[in-house]
Amino acid sequence: MENRVDVWLEKLTLKEKARLCAGADLWSTIAVERLGIPSLFMADGPNGIRKEQNDVLLGGAAPATCFPTASALGSSWNTGLLHEIGRALGKECNRLGVDLLLGPGINMKRSPLCGRNFEYYSEDPFLSGELGAAFVTGVQSQKVGATLKHYACNNTEFERMTINSEVDERTLREIYLAAFERIVKKANPWAIMSAYNKVNGTYVSENNYLLNDILRNEWGFQGIVMSDWLAVNDRVNSVEAGLNLEMPGPADSSCEQIIEAVHAGRLDVSTLDNVVRNLLSVIESVSEPRKMDDEWNFDDHHLLAQQAAEECIVLLKNDRQILPLDPKQIASIAVVGKFALSPLYQGEGSAKVNPTRLDVPLEELRNIVGSGSDLQFAQGYLEEDEPNEELLIAAVSLAKEAEVALLFVGIPQGEACDRTHIDLPANQINLIKAVAAVQSNCVVIINAGSAVGMDAWIEAVPVVVDAWMPGQAGGGAVAKILFGLTNPSGKLSETFPVKLSDNPSYLNFPGENGKTLYGEGLFIGYRYYDKKEIEPLFPFGHGLSYTSFEYTNLTCDRKQLKDSDPLTVTIDITNTGDCPGMEIVQLYIHDQACRWVRPEKELKSFAKVALDTGVTKTVSFVLNPRDFCYYDSALKMWTTDTGYFTIMVGSSSRDIRLSVDMYMEITCKPMVPMNENHPIKDWLNTKTGRDAIQYIGEHHVKDQKLKNDILNHNMNAFYLQMPIYKFIKLLSSGDKEANFLMDKFF
Numbered sequence: 001m002e003n004r005v006d007v008w009l010e011k012l013t014l015k016e017k018a019r020l021c022a023g024a025d026l027w028s029t030i031a032v033e034r035l036g037i038p039s040l041f042m043a044d045g046p047n048g049i050r051k052e053q054n055d056v057l058l059g060g061a062a063p064a065t066c067f068p069t070a071s072a073l074g075s076s077w078n079t080g081l082l083h084e085i086g087r088a089l090g091k092e093c094n095r096l097g098v099d100l101l102l103g104p105g106i107n108m109k110r111s112p113l114c115g116r117n118f119e120y121y122s123e124d125p126f127l128s129g130e131l132g133a134a135f136v137t138g139v140q141s142q143k144v145g146a147t148l149k150h151y152a153c154n155n156t157e158f159e160r161m162t163i164n165s166e167v168d169e170r171t172l173r174e175i176y177l178a179a180f181e182r183i184v185k186k187a188n189p190w191a192i193m194s195a196y197n198k199v200n201g202t203y204v205s206e207n208n209y210l211l212n213d214i215l216r217n218e219w220g221f222q223g224i225v226m227s228d229w230l231a232v233n234d235r236v237n238s239v240e241a242g243l244n245l246e247m248p249g250p251a252d253s254s255c256e257q258i259i260e261a262v263h264a265g266r267l268d269v270s271t272l273d274n275v276v277r278n279l280l281s282v283i284e285s286v287s288e289p290r291k292m293d294d295e296w297n298f299d300d301h302h303l304l305a306q307q308a309a310e311e312c313i314v315l316l317k318n319d320r321q322i323l324p325l326d327p328k329q330i331a332s333i334a335v336v337g338k339f340a341l342s343p344l345y346q347g348e349g350s351a352k353v354n355p356t357r358l359d360v361p362l363e364e365l366r367n368i369v370g371s372g373s374d375l376q377f378a379q380g381y382l383e384e385d386e387p388n389e390e391l392l393i394a395a396v397s398l399a400k401e402a403e404v405a406l407l408f409v410g411i412p413q414g415e416a417c418d419r420t421h422i423d424l425p426a427n428q429i430n431l432i433k434a435v436a437a438v439q440s441n442c443v444v445i446i447n448a449g450s451a452v453g454m455d456a457w458i459e460a461v462p463v464v465v466d467a468w469m470p471g472q473a474g475g476g477a478v479a480k481i482l483f484g485l486t487n488p489s490g491k492l493s494e495t496f497p498v499k500l501s502d503n504p505s506y507l508n509f510p511g512e513n514g515k516t517l518y519g520e521g522l523f524i525g526y527r528y529y530d531k532k533e534i535e536p537l538f539p540f541g542h543g544l545s546y547t548s549f550e551y552t553n554l555t556c557d558r559k560q561l562k563d564s565d566p567l568t569v570t571i572d573i574t575n576t577g578d579c580p581g582m583e584i585v586q587l588y589i590h591d592q593a594c595r596w597v598r599p600e601k602e603l604k605s606f607a608k609v610a611l612d613t614g615v616t617k618t619v620s621f622v623l624n625p626r627d628f629c630y631y632d633s634a635l636k637m638w639t640t641d642t643g644y645f646t647i648m649v650g651s652s653s654r655d656i657r658l659s660v661d662m663y664m665e666i667t668c669k670p671m672v673p674m675n676e677n678h679p680i681k682d683w684l685n686t687k688t689g690r691d692a693i694q695y696i697g698e699h700h701v702k703d704q705k706l707k708n709d710i711l712n713h714n715m716n717a718f719y720l721q722m723p724i725y726k727f728i729k730l731l732s733s734g735d736k737e738a739n740f741l742m743d744k745f746f
Contacts, residue, residue, distance in 0.1 A: 005280045008035055009273060017276045018258040019744050021239065023249030026055055026229075028284065030249070037280070040149070043096070044330075045089060046070050046103035046119045047346070047471065048353030051096050056249075057229070058350070062607065064092055065301040065472065066346055070105055071449045072312035072468030074121035075543070077478055077584045078608045079134035080309055086138020086146070088301050091293050093144040099286040100191055102176045102350075104365040106132045106179045108141045109450065110155040110524050111505040112570040113419045118449025118469050122493035123525030125175055126603045129182030136187035139173040143290045145190030145282060148183055150228060151517070152176055152210060154195035158510030161231070164198040167518040172199075173631040173638075174522055181219055190223045190282050193222075194243060196231045206237035216242060234262040240271055244279045269307055298356040300410075303475055306359070309470035309477030311582075314490040315544040319462035322441055324484025325404060327372040334399040335362055336435060337408030337428075345474050349415025359475030361408060362455050363446075368483050376402070385425035391432060406482065410447030413469075417507045418510055422453040428669040429456050436460040441670030445478060451496040454537060466492075484546060489582035489608070491543030491652065495525050498537045502527035526653045527599035540604075541586050541652035547577025547613070551585075551657035554649055560663045563640060565714040567623040571649050571658065575611035582610045586650055587621050588651045589628065592661075593643025598630055601648060623647075628664060634672045642666045676725035676742060683724050684713055692724070692745035701733045 012020070016032055024030045024039060036561035039194045044050040049064040067073070067085050076082070077357050093101055105119040106128045114120075121128040132148065139146040153165035153176050167176065192215065204210055215221045226245040226596045232238050235246065235254040239261075246254055259269035315323065325333075340362045346352060356718060362377055369375050379393035399405035409428040413419065423429065424446075436442045436457065443463040447470070458464065465488075467478050481484040497503050504520035511517070523531055526540035550573070556567040573583055580742055587610075588601035605621040628645060629638040644663055650656035674682060674689075683689025690713075697710030709715045719727060724746075729738040 005277060005284055006039055008032075008280050009277055011035055012276070014254070014259055014262060014269070015374050017272055019254040020276055020279060021244065021258060022246040022254050025250065026057060026248040027052065028249075029279070031055070031244065037283060040099045040283050041097060042100035042102055043093070044103070044350045045093075045098075045101040046105050046351050047073070048355070049089060049092050049096055049101065050350065050353055051098055051522040058193050058352075062096055063298075063354050063356045064096065065298060065304045065305055066355040068120050068309050068471040068474065069118040069346055069351070069449060069469040071118045071493070072470055073308065074127065074131060075314050075466075075468065075490040076308065076311040076608075077127070077493070077606055078311055079130055081311060082131045082134040083138040084304060085308060086135040087141055088138075088296075088304055090139045090142025091296055092301070093139075094142055094290060094292055098144065100147060101139055101284075102147045102193065104132050104150065106133045106183065107150055108176055108179070108524060108638060109152050109519075111503055111509040112422050112451035112494070112497070112500070113509060114155055115157040115413055115418045116347075116349070116415055117254065118413050119351050123495065124493070124603050125178035127180070127493055127606070129179035129186075132179060132183045136183055136189045139496040140187070140190065142293070143285070143288065145223075145286065146187075147191040147193050147226070147288040148180060148189050149193035150195035151180055151192050151215075151225075152195060152204060153199050154197055156510040156516055157416050158516070159327055159514070160416070161196040162514065163199075164515040165518065166200060166515055169633040170522060170631045171518055172522045173523060177214065184215070184219045184221050188222070189714055190285065192223065192225050194222065194225055194227050194231060196228050198639050201694035203231075203233050204229050205243050206234055206241045207608060208241040211242040222278070222281070224278050233641060236267055239267060239275055239647045242275065242301035244275050245339070254659060271656050273286045273557060301549070302357060303440065305471050306473035309467075310480060310486045312467040312468055312470060312490045313477060313481050313488050314492055314542075315481070315488040315725070316464040316466055316538055316542070317458070317462070318438045318544050322404070322443065322463050322484060323465075325482055327369045327483060330373050330403050332374040332376070332402040333365075333369065334402035334405040334439070335365060335375060335377045335408070336395045336399060336405055336431070337432070338376065338379050338383055339410050339447055340365075340406070340408035341379070342383075343475055344410040344412060344469065345471055345621040346469050347413045347415070347449050349436055355472035358472050361475040361478050364476045365406070365482070369480050379429050380407070381425070381427040385427055387427050387430070392427075392434060395431060396434045396438055399442070402439065404428045404441040404443065405435050405439040407442065407444045407614070408447070409444060411449075411452065413449040419450075422451055422497075423456065426454065432457045443482070445482075451494055453497070453499060455498050466490075487546045487581040488543065489584070491541050491584045492538055493540070495540045496537045496538040497530055498535070502536070503530075508521070508727055521598075522599060527602070530600040530653070536654075539652050539654035541584070541650075542654070543652070544583070545577070545581045547575055547579050547581040549581070549583040549611070549651065550576045551649060551651075554647075554658035554660055556647060556660055556662050558662070560665065563625050563628075563664060563666045567662065569605075569621045570618055571621065572616050572618050573609055573611065574616040575613050578613060580610070580667070582608055583651070584727070585619050586609050586652065588648045588653065588656070589623075589649070590646040590648060591630075591640070591643070594630065594641050596630060596632070601653065603653075612697060635670060639669055640664060640666060655691075669730070672706050677723045679721050679728055680715065680724055681720040688745055689724065692741070695745070696728060696741070698722055
């Protein structure tokens with residue numbers, strides 16, 4: 001019996017097929033009423049649904065829950081939380097009539113300057129992949145499609161519609177595609193959005209290697225690939241590359257180009273059919289009856305947004321244990337900074353949500369303090385980076401008279417515009433310095449979507465709290481953290497450098513002359529800081545708590561394993577402090593014997609563990625063979641080498657508590673195809689090469705020392721680096737004999 005998609009495809013005319021390949025308008029696909037093919041409606045939504053109420057790109061969106069932005073959620077390290085947020089967004093999509101949610105964004109944080117970093121989880125592909133997979137499964141549990149974006153290497157807003165990302169194959173696979181691969185294989189997303197940019201010279205929207213060879217043929221992706229808005233450059237080429245949907249519509253000229261290409265024989269109709277079939281399959285899934293969940297309301301989702309914000313907040317510094325504050329012990333509190341009254345809770349652009357309500361930090365602080373403390377507010381600065389002496393003097397005066405000062409500062413961020421530096425505005429830096437000079441109990445609360453430079457003032461303040469862009473409920477979350485009603489449990493999902501020039505992409509970001517060179521290769525984020533032995537301001541995975549945790553009894557279920565075996569790692573975590581808390585346990589591996597360069601450590605698993613005071617829990621991790629692999633671009637496959645690995649478990653990438661070594665035996669690994677230009681050192685790893693070199697040593701070398709070195713495979717670098725043909729030619733009696741010997745052995 002034919003399924004509905006096959007029936008639709010058979011009855012569609014060529015024109016209808018071509019029209020289906022582009023949107024009907026800004027947010028919908030084409031409906032074919034005569035066949036009962038419905039339209040699919042989509043809306044932006046990495047951290048909340050932006051459903052425009054009119055046919056406009058950025059206008060008046062319907063109210064929806066504004067959850068913390070992705071950069072904040074990345075610091076929660078909580079896959080269960082991401083799943084629940086996904087489910088909540090799926091429910092809101094159903095109520096608002098949205099079929100396809102345009103999120104999550106999982107591009108890597110290559111540079112802290114990228115304007116859309118607030119939409120992305122992390123600098124690490126494993127962490128981003130795990131969080132993104134949980135989010136996708138949550139959304140799609142409500143029969144709403146999720147859309148991964150932006151595939152791939154979209155790591156700058158600079159000239160984003162034309163820039164060419166130049167990246168080597170191994171870096172592409174291990175860093176910039178790895179999170180996409182993990183989510184495709186674990187969560188089966190309904191859609192992927194292709195990026196604006198080129199990758200190695202070809203626009204992603206028409207990049208057959210990325211869209212067909214890797215995405216569909218290697219990873220088995222079955223959903224649709226849609227373009228980012230206005231990202232299609234050659235419609236026929238994009239159909240051939242497997243792009244299913246051009247957005248936005250209408251795109252009449254694209255439709256005509258497809259029809260003309262079919263008639264002219266430049267586009268095979270079977271290729272077009274395959275593209276349309278994927279799209280129809282998703283439309284069919286969306287058109288299936290859904291069981292609407294009415295057992296929720298926006299107040300419920302506001303509470304979830306607050307829980308999320310609490311788990312995202314990172315306590316970066318807490319000298320003298322000033323936090324948590326006790327309102328019963330503090331007579332006066334100075335709250336300073338415009339963002340305490342006008343919160344900086346989300347970024348600008350396509351991810352901007354119209355919140356159902358908004359918690360204001362100043363009001364939430366007053367609710368907790370009540371009549372117990374005298375709490376006063378001073379604006380402190382203008383949002384624009386302009387000095388205002390009157391506001392500065394008033395804020396300093398207020399802070400001086402109080403027992404503690406809470407400074408709310410931040411950096412707005414938005415789509416289509418990269419940052420030019422990572423520092424706070426000068427007027428905010430001056431305010432921090434001035435307040436810290438008169439108030440030793442100074443707490444700085446930062447709102448930003450990415451790493452912030454603090455070198456100019458960090459030594460002057462005892463406490464720093466990174467609240468990120470925490471969404472509509474962030475004000476209440478910050479207040480609860482400051483007064484100890486919630487124990488902070490967030491940890492950084494990106495490295496904070498001391499200065500911008502420490503960042504690995506510094507010399508190549510954002511790009512020039514139409515291209516951005518990924519010259520740092522594999523070494524982004526903590527991978528770079530570890531390899532270069534550079535001390536960051538705050539390392540990847542860092543975050544303090546109001547309690548303490550002890551790590552004991554690290555064990556592996558085996559000390560030796562073959563490359564097909566899983567490895568189970570266990571460790572005991574104990575809350576040794578005075579209050580309940582959550583610890584994020586991080587597992588990294590180090591390859592001791594790889595013949596290729598690898599990072600000093602790579603995150604391979606993590607767990608967020610809730611512990612009451614004095615309680616111990618055993619945490620288990622299961623590592624699969626792929627977790628030990630690197631991408632061999634010569635073999636075009638994931639592989640590893642026989643040798644020792646170190647399993648490291650800790651509280652951050654720079655706070656490794658315990659480690660253990662284990663031995664990996666590779667049972668079957670294909671050799672790289674070699675030729676006459678490969679060096680002796682490589683040929684010595686093959687029987688053919690060893691036989692040839694032995695023969696040369698025995699029959700053509702008169703110098704006894706060199707003969708012994710050759711026969712004992714103890715040659716110096718001069719010979720080991722030499723291509724085998726030149727080695728044979730050097731030691732034989734000329735070209736004729738050299739060619740004879742090459743033919744004999746090779």
